[in-house]
Amino acid sequence: MHITTTAAKTGTLVLVLAGLGGAVLHGLPEPVDHAVRPTTTKDVAAWTMPLDGYVLAWGPASYAENLVEQPCLRAAGIDDPPPWATVAGLRAEDAAHETAARGNPAPALAETRPLTADEASARGYRGPSLAGANNEGFRRWGFSTERNAAFDALPAGTAARCIRQARATLGTDADGADQGAALVAQRLTYLAAVAARSDPAVVAATADWRSCLADAAVGPVAGGLPADPSGLPTASMRAVDWVTDLDDEDVPRAEVRLAEQDVACQESTGYRQALYDAEWRRLLRVTASDAAVLAAGSRNQATVDRRVEEAIRRARSEGSGRRPLTSAAHHGRVGPSAAAPGGSCRRLGRSGREAHGRPLSGLPSGRPDAARCDTPGLVLVGLRTTSARAAYARP
Structure with missing residues (x-):
């Protein structure tokens, strides 16, 4: 089986301690005795898994948030839409970056899905093209001096209000419960995929x-x-x-x-x-800790995913989004002006703006793609790629 590479939420990943709890407790002898009602039907060709319904395609979701908040930002005096991108490109970038090999304990679902015959014929063992993610375009957009100065000059709470309205329109997570459930679902699915290789029937085959x-x-x-x-x-x-x-x-x-x-x-x-x-x-039984996190999130993220794709399609048909530049890595804006007072370190978007939280205080040693949050024990990983990829408990 070819394990494809994959990645995380472009827009604004909320760090939720509850969502990390299952990961921390996973090593303890907590019984796996809570039954899970599958969110999908079995389909080996599509490689559906019981917890898939908890997971949203985070790259497209964040991009859609950036697009949908534009009318609110224009009314506030900022007319600077995000660069052009494609859903396929954003999904491909998620698939290329959110991997266990990069230290992610909750890899995206694509990491657990085997190579298909069509993929093998089209590109061998290589991942899909990242051109549609328009990384260089987003890097220039996020680092624009004029744009960042305009955001700094906004009245307090304006940017947060705009992104909050966009999330309400799309149905993307506002308080982090859905993202906490998604992290647990991705982690458990990955662990199940690895453990399944040791199943007697699999070993024989x-x-x-x-x-x-x-x-x-x-x-x-x-x-x-x-x-x-x-x-x-x-x-x-x-x-x-x-x-x-x-x-x-x-x-x-x-x-x-x-x-x-x-x-x-x-x-x-x-x-x-x-x-x-x-x-x-x-994946039909989980621990009590993981069951509690899943119960707090939505099991119908497929509906949100369809709404996200429609928002992107509609924005493109209306001419929103600039044409793509060359491909490179995304970068988020890191610094005191990216933060709002109070609360734990929260979501950083494709725009490079965060939506509530404390200032990010620099780069952890050896992790050029990470920024440490002031919240003790947490680090936000992946600012140089599409999104804040995931949160990790640190020793």
């Missing part, structure tokens, strides 16, 4: 998958076949053979052939079905 791929005559695999499908592409492939850039759109045909046969062997040996069933079962 893995041996058949290796035999199938070895017999397929697709050519030697750099570093040899991995223990299971999650090991493709191998480290050797990434380093010296085919997959030197997972975002590269110029994919060698040999890599495509291997990816196609990989998917075909997963399906023909029953590996994919066994993995799906094992992961689904593991």
